[in-house]
Amino acid sequence: MIRVTVADDQVLVRKGVVKLLQGLQQVQVVGEAGSSEEALRLARELRPDIAFLEVLMPGMGGLETTQRITAHDKKTAVIALTACAQPPFPAQMLKAGALGYLTKTVSVVELEHAVRRVFVGKRYVCHEVAQDLAAYALHEPVESPFDVLSHREMQITMMLVGCQKVRDISLQLHLSSKTVNSYRYRIFDKLKVSSDVELVLLAVKHGMVSPDTHLPPGRSQRHHSQGRLEAAGHGEA
Secondary structure (H helix, E strand, C coil): CCCEEECCCHHHHHHHHHHHCCCCCCEEEEEEEEHHHHHHHHHHHHHHCEEECCCCCCCCHHHHHHHHHHHHHCEEEEEEEECCCCCCHHHHHHHHHCCCCEECCCCCHHHHHHHHHHHHHEEEEHHHHHEEEEEHHCCCCCCCCCHHHCCCHHHHHHHHHCCCCCCCCCCCCCCCHHHHHHHHHHHHHHHHCCCHHHHHHHHHHHHCHHHHHHHCCCCCCCCCCCCHHHHCCCCCC
C-alpha cells in the first residue's frame, strides 16, 4: 500500500485530489493539510511514502517544507502538485529535494503514473514543464528575472510576496531579522525593485502569483484553472 498525504490551502482542490488518489489501487490517503506547517507535521508524524505539496502555500512555503521533509526522513518522497508551471519553481522544487513535479492540469492517468514512479524512487516531471527543465539543462537564456535568485532568496521572495513580515519569516526559517533583511535587499538589488509592492507586481507580471492573491481574506481566487484534476474530483474520472 502506498501511503500519501495531501497539502493544499484550497479546501475544494485538496478534497478533489484526495478523492482521486483514493480511487487509485493500492493508494491510501493518510492525512490532509491546509498549510506548510501542517504538511511538515503530518510528514514527521505519519511518515508517508509520498507527500503531495502545493508550492504556493501559506507559511514557510513549498520550498522550505520540501527541504525539511526530505531532510527529516529520506523515505518520504515529495511531489509538487501545483497550478504554477512557470520557471523557476520546477527547478527550485527539484533542487529542494522533490522527486516529482505535477501541474493541476495533469490527467488522472499521469497522476497515477507519477505516484507509481516516485514510489519506487524515480523522478517524474509532467510533460507541461519537462521542456522548460530541458532548456535549463541546456543553459538556454532565462525566461524569468527570478531565475537569478538562489534557493534561499527564492524562499524569502515568496514569503514576502505572500505579505509576510520580516519577523515572521525569521521565525519560520530560523534566521535573525537582520539576516532576512539582508536577503530582502539583496533580492531587491537582483530584481531591480525598491519595495515589497514592486516585488509583488513583478511576481504577478511573471505569473508567479495571481493579482487576486492579495485581495482581502475570503475573496482570494488564486488558482482559477485547476484543470482536469479538480473536474475529476467532482466526477470526471
